[in-house]
Amino acid sequence: MSGSKKVQLHLNVNNEDMHVLVESSKTLLEVLREDLTLTGTKHGCELGECGACTVLKDGKPVLSCLLLALECEDAQIETIEGLADKDQLHPLQLAFAQHGGLQCGYCTPGMLMTAKALLENEARPTRAQIREALSGNLCRCTGYQQVIESVEEAAITIEETENSAAGVKS
Amino acid sequence: MMRLPPFRYIAPTSVSEAAKILKEEGPCAMLVAGGTDLLANMKRGQQTPEILISLSNIKSLHDVSNSSGLTLGAGLTLGSLLENDSIRDSHTGLWQAAGVVATPLLRNTATIGGNICLDTRCSYYNQNEDWRKAINNCLKKDGDTCWVATTSKTCRAVSSTDTAPALISLGARVRLVSADAERIVEMKDLYQDDGANYLQRHSNEVLTEVILEPLVGWRSTYWKLRRRGSFDFPILSVAAAVQTDGGGTIEDARIVLGAVSSLPLLSTEATEFLVGKKLDDDVIEETGHIMAKLAKPRGNTDLTPIWRKKMVPSFVNHALRELRGDDVRELRKRIAHQARG
Amino acid sequence: MSHREYSSDTFRIIGKPRVRIDALSKVTGQTLFADDISLPRMLHCKLLRSSLPHALIETVDVSRASAHPGVQLVLTGEDFPVEYGILPVSQDERPLCRDKVRFVGDPVAAVIACDEQTACEALSLIDVSYQPLPTIATVAEALQATEAPLQNYAEEHNIHRRLAYSFGDVDEALAQADHVFEDTFLYEGNTHMAMEQHASVAATDPDGRVTLWSSTQCPHYVHRALAKALEMPAAHIRVIACPNGGGFGGKTDPFNHEIVVTKASMLLGRPVKICLTRQEVFYCHRGRHQVTMKFRTGVNNDGKLTGMHLQTLLDGGAYGSYGIASTFYTTALQPVTYQLPRYSWEACRVFTNKPPSGPKRGHGTPQPRFGQEVQLDKIAEKLQIDPAKLRLGMIAPANSLTCNFLKVGTIGLAECIDRVVSRSGWKDKHKKLPRGRGVGLACGAYMSGAGTAIYWNKMPHSGVQIKLDRSGAVTVYCGATDVGQGSDDVLVSLVTEVLGIETIDVKCVTGDTDLTPVDLGSYSSRVTLMMGNAAIEAAERARDLIASAVAEKLEIAVDHIGFAERLVFDVEDPNRNMTFQQAVICAEEKHGTMATTGSYAPPKSAARFPGGGVGPSPTYSYTAAVAEVEVDEASGVVEVTRIYIAHDIGRSLNPVQVEGQVIGGVYMGVGEALMEESGSRRLPPKLSDALVHDNPSMLEYKTLTMHDMPEVCVDIIENPDPNGPFGAKEVGQGPLLPIMPAIANAIFDAVGVRVDEVPITPVKVLKALEMQAAGHDARVGPKAFPNIEWPQAMFVLPPWEGGDGKASNRPERKRAAKMHTMDKVKGASEQT
Numbered sequence A: 001m002s003g004s005k006k007v008q009l010h011l012n013v014n015n016e017d018m019h020v021l022v023e024s025s026k027t028l029l030e031v032l033r034e035d036l037t038l039t040g041t042k043h044g045c046e047l048g049e050c051g052a053c054t055v056l057k058d059g060k061p062v063l064s065c066l067l068l069a070l071e072c073e074d075a076q077i078e079t080i081e082g083l084a085d086k087d088q089l090h091p092l093q094l095a096f097a098q099h100g101g102l103q104c105g106y107c108t109p110g111m112l113m114t115a116k117a118l119l120e121n122e123a124r125p126t127r128a129q130i131r132e133a134l135s136g137n138l139c140r141c142t143g144y145q146q147v148i149e150s151v152e153e154a155a156i157t158i159e160e161t162e163n164s165a166a167g168v169k170s
Numbered sequence B: 001m002m003r004l005p006p007f008r009y010i011a012p013t014s015v016s017e018a019a020k021i022l023k024e025e026g027p028c029a030m031l032v033a034g035g036t037d038l039l040a041n042m043k044r045g046q047q048t049p050e051i052l053i054s055l056s057n058i059k060s061l062h063d064v065s066n067s068s069g070l071t072l073g074a075g076l077t078l079g080s081l082l083e084n085d086s087i088r089d090s091h092t093g094l095w096q097a098a099g100v101v102a103t104p105l106l107r108n109t110a111t112i113g114g115n116i117c118l119d120t121r122c123s124y125y126n127q128n129e130d131w132r133k134a135i136n137n138c139l140k141k142d143g144d145t146c147w148v149a150t151t152s153k154t155c156r157a158v159s160s161t162d163t164a165p166a167l168i169s170l171g172a173r174v175r176l177v178s179a180d181a182e183r184i185v186e187m188k189d190l191y192q193d194d195g196a197n198y199l200q201r202h203s204n205e206v207l208t209e210v211i212l213e214p215l216v217g218w219r220s221t222y223w224k225l226r227r228r229g230s231f232d233f234p235i236l237s238v239a240a241a242v243q244t245d246g247g248g249t250i251e252d253a254r255i256v257l258g259a260v261s262s263l264p265l266l267s268t269e270a271t272e273f274l275v276g277k278k279l280d281d282d283v284i285e286e287t288g289h290i291m292a293k294l295a296k297p298r299g300n301t302d303l304t305p306i307w308r309k310k311m312v313p314s315f316v317n318h319a320l321r322e323l324r325g326d327d328v329r330e331l332r333k334r335i336a337h338q339a340r341g
Numbered sequence C: 001m002s003h004r005e006y007s008s009d010t011f012r013i014i015g016k017p018r019v020r021i022d023a024l025s026k027v028t029g030q031t032l033f034a035d036d037i038s039l040p041r042m043l044h045c046k047l048l049r050s051s052l053p054h055a056l057i058e059t060v061d062v063s064r065a066s067a068h069p070g071v072q073l074v075l076t077g078e079d080f081p082v083e084y085g086i087l088p089v090s091q092d093e094r095p096l097c098r099d100k101v102r103f104v105g106d107p108v109a110a111v112i113a114c115d116e117q118t119a120c121e122a123l124s125l126i127d128v129s130y131q132p133l134p135t136i137a138t139v140a141e142a143l144q145a146t147e148a149p150l151q152n153y154a155e156e157h158n159i160h161r162r163l164a165y166s167f168g169d170v171d172e173a174l175a176q177a178d179h180v181f182e183d184t185f186l187y188e189g190n191t192h193m194a195m196e197q198h199a200s201v202a203a204t205d206p207d208g209r210v211t212l213w214s215s216t217q218c219p220h221y222v223h224r225a226l227a228k229a230l231e232m233p234a235a236h237i238r239v240i241a242c243p244n245g246g247g248f249g250g251k252t253d254p255f256n257h258e259i260v261v262t263k264a265s266m267l268l269g270r271p272v273k274i275c276l277t278r279q280e281v282f283y284c285h286r287g288r289h290q291v292t293m294k295f296r297t298g299v300n301n302d303g304k305l306t307g308m309h310l311q312t313l314l315d316g317g318a319y320g321s322y323g324i325a326s327t328f329y330t331t332a333l334q335p336v337t338y339q340l341p342r343y344s345w346e347a348c349r350v351f352t353n354k355p356p357s358g359p360k361r362g363h364g365t366p367q368p369r370f371g372q373e374v375q376l377d378k379i380a381e382k383l384q385i386d387p388a389k390l391r392l393g394m395i396a397p398a399n400s401l402t403c404n405f406l407k408v409g410t411i412g413l414a415e416c417i418d419r420v421v422s423r424s425g426w427k428d429k430h431k432k433l434p435r436g437r438g439v440g441l442a443c444g445a446y447m448s449g450a451g452t453a454i455y456w457n458k459m460p461h462s463g464v465q466i467k468l469d470r471s472g473a474v475t476v477y478c479g480a481t482d483v484g485q486g487s488d489d490v491l492v493s494l495v496t497e498v499l500g501i502e503t504i505d506v507k508c509v510t511g512d513t514d515l516t517p518v519d520l521g522s523y524s525s526r527v528t529l530m531m532g533n534a535a536i537e538a539a540e541r542a543r544d545l546i547a548s549a550v551a552e553k554l555e556i557a558v559d560h561i562g563f564a565e566r567l568v569f570d571v572e573d574p575n576r577n578m579t580f581q582q583a584v585i586c587a588e589e590k591h592g593t594m595a596t597t598g599s600y601a602p603p604k605s606a607a608r609f610p611g612g613g614v615g616p617s618p619t620y621s622y623t624a625a626v627a628e629v630e631v632d633e634a635s636g637v638v639e640v641t642r643i644y645i646a647h648d649i650g651r652s653l654n655p656v657q658v659e660g661q662v663i664g665g666v667y668m669g670v671g672e673a674l675m676e677e678s679g680s681r682r683l684p685p686k687l688s689d690a691l692v693h694d695n696p697s698m699l700e701y702k703t704l705t706m707h708d709m710p711e712v713c714v715d716i717i718e719n720p721d722p723n724g725p726f727g728a729k730e731v732g733q734g735p736l737l738p739i740m741p742a743i744a745n746a747i748f749d750a751v752g753v754r755v756d757e758v759p760i761t762p763v764k765v766l767k768a769l770e771m772q773a774a775g776h777d778a779r780v781g782p783k784a785f786p787n788i789e790w791p792q793a794m795f796v797l798p799p800w801e802g803g804d805g806k807a808s809n810r811p812e813r814k815r816a817a818k819m820h821t822m823d824k825v826k827g828a829s830e831q832t
């Protein structure tokens, strides 16, 4: 049986504090999927070559397959399971569903997490910015076009919601 | 799932502590920064450290200072380097090179130190363990033949770092710290022509920072050749920096080729040729030929070595024309699949 | 019968852009793919794969591995005495190799252990001794005599199968033509590279029944293979196809690992899981065959084709897989796109020591489509006819037979061509853009479902059951599998439409051999059409049951009963109504417990000659595309700037999905045109016998990233086909077909060079440009088609020459077909 020593790890995943005993050789991907049963995060290569395993670490999209779990001590991790706010879907989730942003859905969690980070930095990204931000997420089904459109639609929705919220306040 | 073999993990909080562990544990210990190179290699059994010394808890390695010149902590991620607008303006070539490394996701963990020390690459080496077993391994690891150059006694794996050529063109130096000593090395002297033993760095040294002198009158650029607009390692790159006087006459120049040899190639001939001249079409053309002579691509990357060699003059051309002030944005996007910059 | 009126005006669900039914579970990460399944006491399996390309296995010593702590079981070829394979004519695979390995990656042993890492460790403790055999790396080598053929059932040397057919006297047709064009092309092999790596989990119950969850496109075929390979009644095996993270044909064969984990789980009484690494996925492969092809085409000055002779040579890799079908498909669909008065073809598949090729999106068709469309471009150039006009002049009439007795239904090709021509501004661009920029046009046609099953049988190709009860809930069951194409959505939307309810009211259970009626699987673009027709039948039967009960209760004539908006009502007076749930209660009162079924089998083919089973389809989709490119002459780098595409889909069931499928097809086409290629690498023979996969990783196997994908302008042509569900035809594969040739033709328009090879890499383009600059023939491509001894062609007279679809003697030539050839061809027809 594999011999790595187990180490206590503390993470905050989707706003929940988690304490897990993990082998030091485990990647964040393995800990999420296998120890925390957060199987929404996918994998297509485990070598950094596809983007399916993208999660947010302290707000930044990173590849969980090339990140040692132990390097995430005390980090804030966001996965696809935490994208919706309870029963309120994130505008990106709705937009992907409505505009054909997914087909088989396998690349989708990674795409969504990357897109979330993008929209948090850039409220209304240009197409070029979307392409650049998502250029590390491969998809074999969609041909990307509807993914790009979905991100654009979500950006509009978010902006409109914020504007109307601001309107209510003022 | 490709998994990591077992190893011991240590995360020191200071450089001296890290250097001490390196010294004590010897070659079975390796430093890990972002891990985007090393961890993938470990999953494929290319590198087999028993101990990983993580640099991520060493705060000082993340510092950037641009008081006089520019000092970059080795642990700075390429993603944060790209967010630094002053680097974009003052060290354009470096900024461009960092911006075309791998993918945006990888750049969020990949560090500049790791990029400088990036293992050399070869299509006979960057494969799973069982694949390498099927070719009976090779010189670089566990074997005795170099499949790329079967008569060669040295490994010809390719220097594939994007930032190193750019840094060399900018005259960068690096600080190497061991438990007993500390030294500063010119980036151009950091590499050696042996794919298996490609760094002048001693295995007990930590690369702590990259030092760039203030650049007055310098302009720089980086052109990368690759198949796709993302993911791909360079199969040729040109980093060019020129210092001109007010009238456009070149006072100093450094042109570096990446990914066509086991080390980045700085051409002294090009420098000598360019100094005192202006970047007119003929000068640019001639520089292209000078650089092409230097390139030694081999059949261990994507596409063919002959084609890659043919691309050298035109890439040098694009780079120098850009430095001259030509608008090459469309070309950059189309040929180099490079949107940024 | 209840009141029925299906048209675009009355559809409530069909044709409306709609969120697909599985979308929300996918965007929230809730969809469980095979590798997401985890069961109590589950063990993990890894396969030891051959490191030699061709060798006899002498001994396999597993003692050290078995003793490794954490290891529960080690299996070898000895544990699997029975062979299997997807086609009845090529039962040449074993779950683990027993006597021989045939490519680097062929599985030899399996370890089942407490976790994956432990299983990996144990693999290195298995000692296999091999006796190496000579290796075959290329089709040229495979055609030569050898002492050690890969497969003992090869026809000769390493030739898997040769086929020859002649539909009319083609020599005569070519002799009489004003021009004969002869062109040779090469289409390199490539692979699916679905994002999800294949995974399977098997669990055994104490009664001895076993369940396999797997990422498969064809649970039914896996079911059959398991029963055979494990020598077990199929009734005791349950196969559940999980949602596939992409398939594209890569998950249509039953795979070694599926059988191994099933057996292991039965032996251990515990669940066993396997998930392949990406490299192993490249080894499983069954991707696009490399095809060398030669076209001899007769054309008259007016641009009308007189006849065509096509030869194809396929690199099959190490096993049969779908190979015989693939071989037929490199020829069979050629006459569907354009009218072809006479047609003869010869096709040959060979074995090489490489991962086996099989079906990938378009199965065997993209390769000859590339050849013919590029050749047509050359013909148009030579005859000074506009390429669009040339093609418009060659379109067959709707509802006609082709020379090889395929019955085509509606044909929207002319409209597709017109649409892309006008939208792209073709007339102002073709031959008119500055050097370096160009446009190219190409077309294609594809089956909406293979007309014959993989194994000969007279049963339905797709079955659907519907269960409804007093809760108002409707559950629909079908063996079809959602591989991302959205078949679950099609199923639910059709039932929803017929019953006048909402999609949320319909639950769907698919791809489960215990629960769902058989559907043959997600391949050959068959699901929408076949499952769809079965679903409509089942739903209409349910609707009739309900209608009869409601008619009785409300005293309305049954043919006045309508269904919409969750109401069942009098179409004359919609206020006389009841809710759908009340209506179902009425029906349950009247009829007792309710369930209905629907089934679909394709119409009988007009082809009655042996081998005529490959090609027939209930209907065909048509596509036209214009590619716009820019070529950098210094490097040969091609940028595809835009693709205009029009696809004749019959009826678009969900426009969002249809557009997505079209763009997805374009994406894969651009990738295949420019970069996708699965190669092999042989080391210097003096020093090494190694023959390995050239690029078994996602980094080395190049696919388009978001930066590389051109903008796509999509037009959907709707021209309902009576054979399709509400008129729908396929969209999953057809849109890929014209992309590769359209790009090749655009490159010619831009810089005047021909790359008669796919992928069109910058290296090849630059080479052609250099030849052009030196004043040579600016063409890169194969020089010649290899010499192959062909069997006597089976002769079939085209319909318009009095043929009846049966093989006959060649008129006045009277050469009798050799008996042994006929037998073999007959064998082929059985499996197709």
Ligand SMILES: Cc1cc2nc3c(=O)[nH]c(=O)nc-3n(C[C@H](O)[C@H](O)[C@H](O)COP(=O)(O)OP(=O)(O)OC[C@H]3O[C@@H](n4cnc5c(N)ncnc54)[C@H](O)[C@@H]3O)c2cc1C
Pocket: A047, A048, A049, B030, B031, B032, B033, B034, B035, B036, B037, B038, B039, B040, B055, B074, B075, B078, B100, B101, B102, B103, B106, B109, B110, B111, B112, B113, B114, B115, B116, B117, B118, B119, B160, B161, B162, B163, B205, B206, B207, B208, B231, B232, B233, B234, C699
């Ligand atoms: C799919 C993919 C694509 C890629 N594409 C590119 C590309 O296009 N261009 C490119 O340049 N790279 C590319 N990379 C490689 C890699 O991501 C980058 O080079 C990255 O910058 C490496 O940094 P890191 O911090 O992750 O290095 P690590 O993996 O942590 O380390 C790399 C090496 O450097 C050593 N090292 C790290 N830090 C130090 C230090 N401070 N002192 C001494 N030694 C140190 C490590 O021991 C190790 O040997 C790619 C990687 C992947 C997986």
Ligand code: SF4
Pocket: B121, B122, B123, B124, B125, B138, B139, B140, B141, B145, B146, B147, B148, B149, B154, B155, B156, B157, B158, B195, B196, B300
């Ligand atoms: S260059 Fe030669 S020795 Fe070096 S990694 Fe490649 S094959 Fe091995």
Ligand code: FES
Pocket: A042, A043, A044, A045, A046, A047, A048, A049, A050, A051, A052, A053, A054, A063, A064, A065, A066
């Ligand atoms: S799994 Fe492919 S990048 Fe992480």
Ligand code: FES
Pocket: A101, A102, A103, A104, A105, A106, A107, A108, A138, A139, A140, A141, A142, C195, C245, C246, C484
């Ligand atoms: S939706 Fe299937 S891979 Fe992206």
